[in-house]
Amino acid sequence: MSVFHLGLIINPLAGLGGPAGLKGSDGVAAEALARGAEPRAAERTRVALELLLPLRDRLAFLTFPGPMGGDLLAEMGFSHRLLGELQGAQTRAEDTRNAVQALQAEGVALLLFAGGDGTARDVCAVAREGQAVLGIPAGVKIQSGVYAVSPRAAGELTRRLVEGGLVRLGNAEVRDIDETALRAGRIAARWYGELSVPQESGFVQQVKQGGVESEELVLSEIAAWLEDSWQQDVRYVFGPGSTLHGLAQNLGLQTTLLGVDVIENGRVLALDVTEAQLFELVEGQQAMLLVTAIGGQGHILGRGNQQVSPRVVRAIGLDNLRVVATKRKLATLDGRPLLVDSGEAALDDSFADVARVWAGYKEELLYPLSTL
Incomplete structure (x- = not known):
């Protein structure tokens, strides 16, 4: 039986700013934690991976240590191999980019990542053309079309791939809002590129429409x-x-x-x-x-x-x-x-x-x- 190699990256700081009313998490993780926000990215990733538990004998994960994936995979009993190492107590955008480069160098069939638009930007900055990726939504603002509509949808779509289902691969946009402008009440979205994403109707979200509708x-x-x-x-x-x-x-x-x-x-x-x-x-x-x-x-x-x-x-x-x-x-x-x-x-x-x-x-x- 062939083994399906999956890459996994979790941005453990993703989504912290939402419950704290900070409109995002970029640069404000410490403040969000001080306001009592609790990390949620790992739990949302767990929801996605639970759908893959019946297939774990057919899966081999590659990931980064600790909160970027290693801890969760070990806890859930998935076979996995750790790549690289973390440079500090808190993860940085550089850790995500390094992880993407290391995982695709290993030839993973699909790279799963949990985060928000900032995480998608980091993935997009270093992902090779044609590298299949899929986002597990864990951030506050998610404008990009590279995310599944929910963690369970990400797990279901990955399950279909592993089981040999026909899943179309297409390009999807990565977009992000300027959080400084957002906290000042202005919406300023920007296009950052495209990523190759498994695309099945109802599983992957559409790019959020820009602009302010007036009716x-x-x-x-x-x-x-x-x-x-x-x-x-x-x-x-x-x-x-x-x-x-x-x-x-x-x-x-x-x-x-x-x-x-x-x-x-x-x-x-x-x-x-x-x-x-x-x-x-x-x-x-x-x-x-x-x-x-x-x-x-x-x-x-x-x-x-x-x-x-x-x-x-x-x-x-x-x-x-x-x-x-x-x-x-x-x-x-x-x-x-x-x-x-x-x-x-x-x-x-x-x-x-x-x-x-x-x-x-x-x-x-x-x-x-x-x-x-």
Whole structure:
């Protein structure tokens, strides 16, 4: 039986800035840790690799030591060989680039990496043309099209490859946002190149649409509906994004474009909250969670709104979650479902097959929802 050689790179700092309300993790890992953020990249990688456990006799991993992959593979019982060594207590972008070069020199059939757009940039900077790679989403902002739609989707797609399934390989864009501009409320995305990625419909995400969509008429209609139906003493959580920011503006409220804000009785109760602050505000309280879909991708949880953690969602209740999206925005999905990637498989599995979408004045749609 032939052995399938997989490379694995985990950026252990990926995603730290999301729950801490820092809009990203580049250069702020220490601050995020000080705010109580916990590393999540290894656990998201574990979710992907769990689908490969039945095939571990056919797999041979190559990876870097410690938190970059060695620890997790040893814990899960996968056969693996360590390459290189870490240069410090915390990993750096240079470690990722060195790992990519070492792994592809060994001729891995597929290089799995866990992180966000910053990690994808580092991979793209040194990956050879044609080297097959696949991202396991673990970052805060994921604009690039080189990531699976969820960790489980990454595992499923890899499983298909190992079992000899026909999986098309194509080029996908690597994009990243300037986090300094992002924290100042400006969106400035840049193209960094392309990577060769296994491409199967429904498994690999689309590149996020750039720009700020403006559909003032529709948002003003939804605002009028919401203003007519505010529930007294209910805390409304507004997720990030131009759609909900525009909705708030139509309600005469000053919210943050890229943060998570809380409204109560028609007034701003808290701005740009962290995950811990948000949980404290909604635990034991009546609350409503409003999120929007990322244009062209469809994610409603797990992309740029990690402050809305699994415990926050449970405290609010799935019945109190609504998606706010115009019909034009839904049309950019080309029939693909809305996506949930909360970071906890049990919670993802508890979502219904459809989401309730506010799309106009007293206009609520049902739209397909998937967790894969």
